[in-house]
Amino acid sequence: MDGFPFLTAILLAPVAAALIMVFIPRDEGKLIKCIAAIGTFVSLALSLYVYFSYDQSVGGLQFVERIPWIRDLGVSWFMAVDGISLPMLLLTNLIGFAAVFASWNVNNRPREFFILFMLLVTGVMGTFIAHDLFIFLLFYEVVVIPIYIMVIIWGSSKRVTKEYAGMKLTIYLLIGSAFLLVGVIAMFMKSVGIMGHPDMSFTALAEAGKQLSAFDQKWLFGLMLFGFGSLISMWPFHSWSPDGYAGAPTAVSMIHAGVLKKIGGYGLIKIALVFMPLGAQFWAPVMAVLGVAGVTYAAFGALAQKDLKYIVGYSSVSHMGYVMLAIGSFNLIGINGAVANMFGHGVMAALFFSTIGFIYEKTHTRWIPDMGGLARQTPRLAVAFMLAAMASLGLPGLVTFIPEFTIFVGAFEVYGGLAVIGIAGIILTALYVLRAGANTLFGPPRDEYNHLEDIHGPEMVPLVVLGTVLVVGGLMPSLLFDMINSGAKDIMAHVADVLKIGGVL
Amino acid sequence: MQLDLSLIVPEIAVAVLALTVLIFGMIIPAKSRQGLGWFTAVTLLGVLGLVIAGWDNMGSLYGGLYVVDQYSQFFKVIFLVAAFLVVLGSTRYVDRHLGGQSEYYSLLLFATLGMMVMTSAGDFMTIYLGLELMTIAFVILVCFRRLESKSLEAGMKYVLLAGMSSAVLLYGLSLVYGITGSVVVSEVGGRLAEVGANPLLMLGLVMLLAGLGFKISAVPFHMWSPDIYEGAPTPITSYLAVGSKAASFAVLIRIFIVGMEGVALNWELLLALLAAVTIIVGNLVAIPQTNIKRLLAFSSIAQAGYILVGMVALDPEGGVKGIMFYGFLYVFATLGAFTVAAHFYNKTGSDEIKDYAGLAQRSPLMAAVMVIALLSMAGIPPLAGFVGKFYLFMNIVDNYLWLAFIGLVMSMVSVYYYLRVALVMYRNEPLDDTPIAVSGPVSVTLILTMVVTVFLGIYPGPLSEIVNSAAHSFFMH
Numbered sequence: 012m013d014g015f016p017f018l019t020a021i022l023l024a025p026v027a028a029a030l031i032m033v034f035i036p037r038d039e040g041k042l043i044k045c046i047a048a049i050g051t052f053v054s055l056a057l058s059l060y061v062y063f064s065y066d067q068s069v070g071g072l073q074f075v076e077r078i079p080w081i082r083d084l085g086v087s088w089f090m091a092v093d094g095i096s097l098p099m100l101l102l103t104n105l106i107g108f109a110a111v112f113a114s115w116n117v118n119n120r121p122r123e124f125f126i127l128f129m130l131l132v133t134g135v136m137g138t139f140i141a142h143d144l145f146i147f148l149l150f151y152e153v154v155v156i157p158i159y160i161m162v163i164i165w166g167s168s169k170r171v172t173k174e175y176a177g178m179k180l181t182i183y184l185l186i187g188s189a190f191l192l193v194g195v196i197a198m199f200m201k202s203v204g205i206m207g208h209p210d211m212s213f214t215a216l217a218e219a220g221k222q223l224s225a226f227d228q229k230w231l232f233g234l235m236l237f238g239f240g241s242l243i244s245m246w247p248f249h250s251w252s253p254d255g256y257a258g259a260p261t262a263v264s265m266i267h268a269g270v271l272k273k274i275g276g277y278g279l280i281k282i283a284l285v286f287m288p289l290g291a292q293f294w295a296p297v298m299a300v301l302g303v304a305g306v307t308y309a310a311f312g313a314l315a316q317k318d319l320k321y322i323v324g325y326s327s328v329s330h331m332g333y334v335m336l337a338i339g340s341f342n343l344i345g346i347n348g349a350v351a352n353m354f355g356h357g358v359m360a361a362l363f364f365s366t367i368g369f370i371y372e373k374t375h376t377r378w379i380p381d382m383g384g385l386a387r388q389t390p391r392l393a394v395a396f397m398l399a400a401m402a403s404l405g406l407p408g409l410v411t412f413i414p415e416f417t418i419f420v421g422a423f424e425v426y427g428g429l430a431v432i433g434i435a436g437i438i439l440t441a442l443y444v445l446r447a448g449a450n451t452l453f454g455p456p457r458d459e460y461n462h463l464e465d466i467h468g469p470e471m472v473p474l475v476v477l478g479t480v481l482v483v484g485g486l487m488p489s490l491l492f493d494m495i496n497s498g499a500k501d502i503m504a505h506v507a508d509v510l511k512i513g514g515v516l
Numbered sequence: 517m518q519l520d521l522s523l524i525v526p527e528i529a530v531a532v533l534a535l536t537v538l539i540f541g542m543i544i545p546a547k548s549r550q551g552l553g554w555f556t557a558v559t560l561l562g563v564l565g566l567v568i569a570g571w572d573n574m575g576s577l578y579g580g581l582y583v584v585d586q587y588s589q590f591f592k593v594i595f596l597v598a599a600f601l602v603v604l605g606s607t608r609y610v611d612r613h614l615g616g617q618s619e620y621y622s623l624l625l626f627a628t629l630g631m632m633v634m635t636s637a638g639d640f641m642t643i644y645l646g647l648e649l650m651t652i653a654f655v656i657l658v659c660f661r662r663l664e665s666k667s668l669e670a671g672m673k674y675v676l677l678a679g680m681s682s683a684v685l686l687y688g689l690s691l692v693y694g695i696t697g698s699v700v701v702s703e704v705g706g707r708l709a710e711v712g713a714n715p716l717l718m719l720g721l722v723m724l725l726a727g728l729g730f731k732i733s734a735v736p737f738h739m740w741s742p743d744i745y746e747g748a749p750t751p752i753t754s755y756l757a758v759g760s761k762a763a764s765f766a767v768l769i770r771i772f773i774v775g776m777e778g779v780a781l782n783w784e785l786l787l788a789l790l791a792a793v794t795i796i797v798g799n800l801v802a803i804p805q806t807n808i809k810r811l812l813a814f815s816s817i818a819q820a821g822y823i824l825v826g827m828v829a830l831d832p833e834g835g836v837k838g839i840m841f842y843g844f845l846y847v848f849a850t851l852g853a854f855t856v857a858a859h860f861y862n863k864t865g866s867d868e869i870k871d872y873a874g875l876a877q878r879s880p881l882m883a884a885v886m887v888i889a890l891l892s893m894a895g896i897p898p899l900a901g902f903v904g905k906f907y908l909f910m911n912i913v914d915n916y917l918w919l920a921f922i923g924l925v926m927s928m929v930s931v932y933y934y935l936r937v938a939l940v941m942y943r944n945e946p947l948d949d950t951p952i953a954v955s956g957p958v959s960v961t962l963i964l965t966m967v968v969t970v971f972l973g974i975y976p977g978p979l980s981e982i983v984n985s986a987a988h989s990f991f992m993h
Contacts, residue, residue: 081977083984084906123876145906149897149974156887156896159935163943174939181935185928192924196906197913 085209094498112472176258191238232290243275246305253324261368269361302335310439345421351414384456410484534625541618553607587990606751631763670747685727691720731764754854794821829911845900852889852965874946900972
């Protein structure tokens, strides 16, 4: 295994697929889809291999590749994985692979669609394996433009037009990233002052962060919180999320809700928290309060919706509130819960969006009052829907249960009252999810849907892949938790270290 | 004193080339003058080779009157590359819409010569000489579509306004000369330190800034540029946006960072405010534009604002480096966008953004080049603009943090109007779906600009090292 650049290979497989597609005639839709599937499958297989051969007993960064990139900025092509980036990498590839099949019926300009999609998947993966701040930023924003183009061409206009949704999504994230960028640049310049030479690697910046003054840490963390927070749809910067997901084509909703917004949480933990522990400590209560506000606000929002995609859109804001609460609890259990919840929610949201995508393709509606009794006509779709719904409300035995439980344990220690409000959010979740399921799938079947064909062939892939992960992850949580814990405990050890120094000074 | 003429071989070559093209135009029959464009392009490459070959050959002539260092060589590379791409992209355009090939190429070369002189000029007189050479050549080029009233109007405006700005600049230079008794930039700095702050100097400084601000179209001296950019033949617009601006920045840097080093006046704050206003106004006014050339004009105003940011860097060497890096990538992004616009006009006769509908299906290459060029200007990674902005803004976070905020937030705002162009090209169905053929030389220009923009964004290392040594050489003397 040593020598072979696994991570770069994982990263470049979709790029290679995209390059091949450029040279294929535009009307060869089937061939293009097969190449997309192969490209994402290669990444998925390799990342599974990396996931299971990562040595948890050793921990730390493994599969390290490091090549100097821009010398005068101290940038290097620094690819590595630890216990936190690995689950996210795996998640990206699971969803990327599933999303190709969820888009199997895209027949309008398929070549452009899949080329953009491959770039999107590459960008998301890159953020999770880059351990150099500059390269991280490169990937962080690279995803914005493919998403915009995909939304305006292949999206759908419902409550808002797809042009509006696409632009809102883009501008929100870019403004957030502008503040993030200021924070990053300022952090970098301060680190140059501390270390005496430029080095953009996470490891070096984490060391430099130890000597940042408390004041600097606070304002820099604030900037990053705003940047990453708007990506993870932290309340009150969440409003792009329901509109954006509703306007986006299925594959984009899957990737976006499934992994892309998790970059926000990942960045908060791996970058903001590690570089500026004092800042994190200062902002932790704010994160917790905003998290709980997001949980309840978005849950009520979801209750009021009748469009399936809006319900899942709001529910994803609500679930990300739990992640914010967990990061805000500022302890090891909380971080474990946050990362695990991001993984669980990612799988669930992707399955949900792919199912809704299929329902919309077949019935041409997402409006709940127009549906009913689909369980009779399309039983497999109903299974997928219910599986996602149960995962959404955190049914024990599915991958989402234990993370939520962990989050509450972590939060309860610190913020008893907030945790109680957060737990109450689960009841609301159950309400809107079950209601949506009942009105869509059950009740008297409608005659106009008698002709519907159930999902079959390639369309089954998202259900099989994501459903398996939901169940296996639920039954064997240690597969996920041991991995995350091996990464989170290093991070919290570093944080405790810095706080101790800070206490003495 | 020994005159080392080897230092100015490229300048001599360009001058000879310009005259040669003019003479060729007289002896070659009108029908076969189309080859002149190719001839000019190829010889420009040769001159570029000369400059690169003389990269390490530094020195100064006539006691500091004419300075050849890597800083000026770098800018000369920018001008020559830009001239090469403009010539390559405009052969068809000139044959079809303009005529007068030999005059066109010859004037273009004279303008290039003017720019080269400007960057190397070490004293006020030489600076002015280069500036006027460039400006007068441009005036004629701007009204080269002599049968179109828009072009003539643009030419007239340019003559009047450029004349006025030159006058202001001269006035400023003469005031500084009056105070210091020297026209050599490197001596001025030391003398000014002895003089200290006085009102006369302040007046001179402001006039210098106004005169040069006109050339780089910084707000509030930008009013001319949208009209003239719109009226001029598109290849000339692109050269005006790239070459004239870069040369004026080279002068601005030399006068202010070398010449005003010791001044007690806080011109930095003035420049920072100028940069902020330029960035804000340029980006906001670009939003409602419906004509692609006007949109690009306002966006290039905003770009000038970003470049100005480098002037106020805490570490001047880092700032100059940022400016040079950004200047280099700005050339490729701007030329890519303008070449698409020129070619589109060539084929359809329109500059309106709404007519770009469905360009992605009519010519995927043109649409891709346009989007990549625009997004690079917006600073979206992994394109060159991102790295460029990183270099510019990293040097001001410690002294002008607010400017960094404004710059980065406004560059995200600029994505709004850039993406509107992308929206029209990608989403809208074409009104007329005949494919637009891209001829050989134009496609070379387009692909080159695109490849460079992407490459510099992903792997900026080599360029940043070149720029490093160039910026370093600037501060050596």
